Amino acid sequence: MNETFKALADPTRRKILELLKERDLTAGEISEYFNMTKPSISNHLKILKQADLVQDEKRGQFVIYSLNTTVFQDLIGWFFSFQKGEN
Amino acid sequence: MNETFKALADPTRRKILELLKERDLTAGEISEYFNMTKPSISNHLKILKQADLVQDEKRGQFVIYSLNTTVFQDLIGWFFSFQKGEN
DNA sequence: TTAATATTTAGATAATTATCTAAATACTTA
């Protein structure tokens, strides 16, 4: 869970997640949305992947990134417990 | 929102939130749960407060901290949009 | 008013993180 929260702490990474909400994208397509080098974006993608927030699939010379929605479940649960006072 | 996610990125701060889920606590009581100096905890509390995740109220020489649940609503909404594909 | 207690502020430092450039890897196509 710590890795997940750390991954979410960066605005670039949250923006990437929001882009992937719309549709799957290649690493190169993602980098076009930012004023940042491809290696930097690649590093952000790596962090998101290690946090299980995204998945990747190699197709030819491209790597296609997509959301891994299962972890969002857990996060919703975590936040929900503060709302309702569960454990 | 950035301040909020940054605040949540630290495990000590998340532990503080979980303690406050049980009951309101003074700064001193909170610090007893950690192997860390009071100034360090005080700094974490300040960050949580700036992120609107907690509130504080001075009572005599004590400062009582409590959860500010309204921001958790927003967070749940943010995460929910990934689950359901809303905007 | 002095002493004790609770908390925060200030300033320093070590660790972590975001970013860059240069180079490496992997795949495709000519």
Place this chain on the structure above:
DNA sequence: TAAGTATTTAGATAATTATCTAAATATTAA
């Protein structure tokens, strides 16, 4: 196989962050 394209890895650096100690502030009680 050579050249071109997509992506990642490596290594360096500047900025941010978590933590500490020492000191300041605020409140209570003697």
